[in-house]
Amino acid sequence: MxxxxxxxxxxxxxxxxxxxxxxxxxxxxxxxxxxxxxxxxxxxxxxxxxxxxxxxxxxxxxxxxxxxxxxxxxxxxxxxxxxxxxxxxxxxxxxxxxxxxxxxxxxxxxxxxxxxxxxxxxxxxxxxxxxxxxxxxxxxxxxxxxxxxxxxxxxxxxxxxxxxxxxxxxxxxxxxxxxxxxxxxxxxxxxxxxxxxxxxxxxxxxxxxxYPWRHAVIDKHIRSQPVMRRESMDQIEGLLSKRLHKEGIKHRLVSRVKTPWSIYNKMRAEGKSFDQVMDVFGFRVVVKTVPECYHALGAVHAQYKPLDGRFRDFIAIPKANGYQSLHTVLFGPYGSPIEVQIRTEEMDLVAERGVAAHWSYKFGNEAPNSAQSRAHAWIVDLIESQRAAGSSLEFLDNVKVDLFPDEVYLFTPKGKILSLPRNSTALDFAYAVHTDVGNQAVASRVDRKLVPLRTRLASGQTVEIITAKSAAPKPQWLEFVVTSKARTAIRHQLKQLEHEDAVQLGHRMLDNALEQLDSSLERLPQQRLEAFLAEHRYPRLEAFLADVALGNWMPMQAAQALTAFAELRGGGHSKHVQEKILITGSERGVVSFANCCQPIPGDEIMGYHTAGKGIVVHRMDCPNVVEFRKSPERWVPIGWDSKVTGDFDASLLVDVENRTGVLAQVAAAMAQGQSNIDRVEYLERDYNAAVLRFQIQVRDRNHLAEIMRRLRRLSVVQGVRRQ
The missing domain is CATH 1.10.3210.10 (Hypothetical protein af1432)
Incomplete structure (x- = not known):
């Protein structure tokens, strides 16, 4: 319709x-x-x-x-x-x-x-x-x-x-x-x-x-261009044509006409007036062959000097939609720039009609032209993206960046060219190569130099991705990738990992709660379990367990519902002491660590169950724990597993002498202790002393203690304490 x-x-x-x-x-x-x-x-x-x-x-x-x-x-x-x-x-x-x-x-x-x-x-x-x-x-x-x-x-x-x-x-x-x-x-x-x-x-x-009124005003301005401007256009066109004829280049030279929309868009985006936008002369030179394109480029550069850094070769490296042309900007005779595009007849056809140019279907078995091939490759990528997206709106949000491309062209180590949107990172490149390469990426080499995955890429660079089978996407990746393929693949993988972790944690939490009621998942009648899941519209037990972990069901509430207890029974009536749930710190999206007290392995900890977030871990000496005591049903007994891996955030307050080079000495001591510094700031500073706060990453309490010992040995450090 x-x-x-x-x-x-x-x-x-x-x-x-x-x-x-x-x-x-x-x-x-x-x-x-x-x-x-x-x-x-x-x-x-x-x-x-x-x-x-x-x-x-x-x-x-x-x-x-x-x-x-x-x-x-x-x-x-x-x-x-x-x-x-x-x-x-x-x-x-x-x-x-x-x-x-x-x-x-x-x-x-x-x-x-x-x-x-x-x-x-x-x-x-x-x-x-x-x-x-x-x-x-x-x-x-x-x-x-x-x-x-x-x-x-x-x-x-x-x-x-x-x-x-x-x-x-x-x-x-x-x-x-x-x-x-x-x-x-x-x-x-x-x-x-x-x-x-x-x-x-x-x-x-x-x-x-x-905007009918705005359109009418701009259209009227275009139609009533000053006589002087029209004469200038004719003069520039005549001189360019004369130079091309002198070089023996058969050509078609046309002046480019701006539309009201393009003028309005430029005025709004660049904050320019109508006269400033129109103060650019645009021409297109159409020739027979590719060598003549470069010959014509030399001819127009001989007539008017080119602006530095404004030349683009889309013939050697076409745009993703098949567009090919040489673009250059020249110094005009009246102080106004002259924009010139040079292309062949076939390129001109593709530039105007895109995939419609030389439509291949009428030729039977002839292969599609470059514009069609590139368009089809783009569509295939979007189809993959839409299959992985969680919703239509998420998909539409993902592809918007691909619909308005301003591209960079990059090389794989084997010389294959990949085009990506402007501001793409090494991680975007990894996902452009293959989804599995992106999911397992750990670092990259750009022009043989080792760089982080968040590094932005520029045209002409050669990019190599370093992978590890044990690697997995991190939520932080979503903050710097720009392509829809990368963003969709990361979200899809994170959802899978979070769901698996949530199911495992939910199973342990529910088992603990059922144990207090002298029951367990294995001992529940299968019919009762299936009826419960059907009544609450859970397709599988795993979906219910994930909801328990995420705090949408309290473990005891879920256990009582499953065992058909009519009234809540407090922890004081439990026949069993509730066992601690042991965490490794890698439970993605289900277990998070509070910023207020920054718990690390070795600390005495407690868990607080929050709907939709799962378990938030606090130190037992955290000031906020007093508030949490008001909701004992949300407390979760937890402890550290013997196999905790990864780095954890911690904050140190360091009292130092205020003199040159102090910050460097403190940072060097932390580096020798194999700790990364995420952030540093001055809290207090006077003529003699200063207080610095370091946000660092450590493995556990022993690691943190070792770093604090190293700092105390420095003559410039007067005191160190954990925040």
Whole structure:
């Protein structure tokens, strides 16, 4: 169903197949005249079938509904798409809105056309709770359809473009809503698929619908450019063309026209005035061959001096959507910069039409062109991402960064080129190579130098990832990765690890509680256990155990419910002393350590059960423990396992003499004690003395004591105490 002009059914007559075709059909057939002559009758037949199916349906504007799908096919004909795509476009609303069936389309026009129509139809069938979820779910559905045949999204984009062209029939609120959706979803997809003409028109039509007055003002300014500017453009164009002719380069030179949306966006993003944005001259040089591109680059640099650092070679390293061109910025004769793009005819075609350029389906067994291959690879990555995402909204959030790419190009040790969004880190690179490489990453080498995984990468670097089988993703990784693939894979893996840890801890906690009631999970009747799980809508026992660990069930409450005790029994009536649960410190997402007292192995500790968070561990001498005594049912007896691993946070207050080099001496002593310093700050400072607070990482109390001894041996240290 197209959002631009919903259908309403009336009794009216459209042209029958025997009638002469109306003007809008003849205009469409003229646009499609590039197709082989034997395919043109199929287009007329598609119109006849579509017109008969949509008979009686009109758009909000009052036109027969069939004019919309024919116009959509006309948009695709301008992109020189194959006959199957044009036929599918004419019929794209028939399965949903008319009695015509998928089987009927397949019998008349072939399985491929039916598959395309079905793919477009499925994008609009889902019903959602709210508009945000609708956008996210539609997006996922669209990607699934695209993964089978890219032509589905070509039809969908053309459908949206025609709806935007005829948006005037809608009310003001609907216009703004549809325009916002177009800017958020459809224009970025068109950009990612390299279809710059479609993208630019979608953006500009959306801008006009959302801000009609702003659009009108900017459009008027563009049309009424000063005579002096037009003369300057003509003069620069003449000089560039003359230089290219002198070099013997056959070329096509055109000036680039800015759209109201691009001007508005630049004014808003860069805080510039209209005159500042327009004070740039843009030209495109189109030549025959790649060597001539570089020859032309030399020619324009000979005419006007280039700006340092503003040259980009997208021919040697194309963008992910297949775009290729040389970009350079020159010093203009009037103090204004001149932006020049140089490309071949084929590159120009790909730049404007993206995946639609040289559509491979009409060539039978010929391989897809580079734009199509890159677009398809991007879609496959997104499909993997959407399978791992926990919800549609999470998925949509993940892919936004991929829809607006500003890329860096990197090399693997074997010389393979990978493109990633700007600001990507070594960890993003690891996940781009393979999900398993990312999950097991521990460090990286960039240009043979060892660097942390959070290191941001720049174009041209060679990146090697160091892995370890025992490694696992850390929650902190989510703070610095930027690609959706990395973020989705990390979240997915963390959820798995947290769930496994929660199940194990919940099992131990529930067993302890059941032991006090002279029972255990093994001794509970299977039927009672299954009935309990069914009543509380738990698909498996593991899900219930995880909820116990996360504090959504108190262990004693869960034990009493399972053993069908009618009233709560306090710890004083327990027949058994509750055993301590031993922790290793690696229980991800289920056990956390309080910042107020920073417990470390060797400390006497207690656990406090918090709903949704699991167990929060405190030292027994923590000042906050007094408050926790008011809720004894949330106390969890815990202790340290004999096999505690990892580093734990601790804070030291160090009194020192205030003189040069003191901080370095203290830090060196801590480093010799094999402790990492996370943070250091001055709490007090006067002429003679200072108090420093160090946030460090230690293995246990013995390790902390060793570091404190080392510090006390320093002559500049007057005192050390744990906070």
């Amino acid at each position: 197209n959002p631009g002009n919903p259908v309403k059914t009336v009794r009216s007559r459209v042209s029958s197949p025997a009638d002469e075709a109306p003007d809008y059909v003849l205009k469409f057939e003229q646009l499609a005249s590039y197709l082989p002559k034997d395919q043109l009758p199929l287009l007329r037949r598609a119109w006849e079938v579509g017109a008969a199916a949509h008979e009686g349906q009109v758009r909000k504007s009052g036109e027969p509904y069939i004019t919309h799908p024919v116009a959509v096919a006309g948009v695709l004909a301008e992109l020189r798409m194959d006959a199957e795509t044009l036929i599918a476009a004419i019929l794209h609303d028939t399965i949903e809105d008319t009695p015509l069936t998928r089987d009927g389309i397949a019998a008349e026009f072939g399985e491929s056309v039916a598959e395309l129509v079905d793919g477009v139809t499925k994008l609009d069938k889902l019903k959602f709770r709210d508009r945000q979820e609708a956008a996210a779910e539609s997006f996922r559905k669209m990607l699934l359809a695209m993964s089978r045949d890219l032509r589905v999204i070509m039809i969908k984009l053309a459908d949206r473009l025609h709806n935007m062209r005829t948006l005037g029939a809608q009310g003001p609120e609907a216009r703004k809503r549809i325009a916002r959706e177009t800017l958020d979803i459809y224009a970025p997809i068109a950009q990612r698929l390299g279809m710059s003409l479609v993208k630019s028109e979608l953006q500009d039509l959306s801008f006009r619908a959302m």
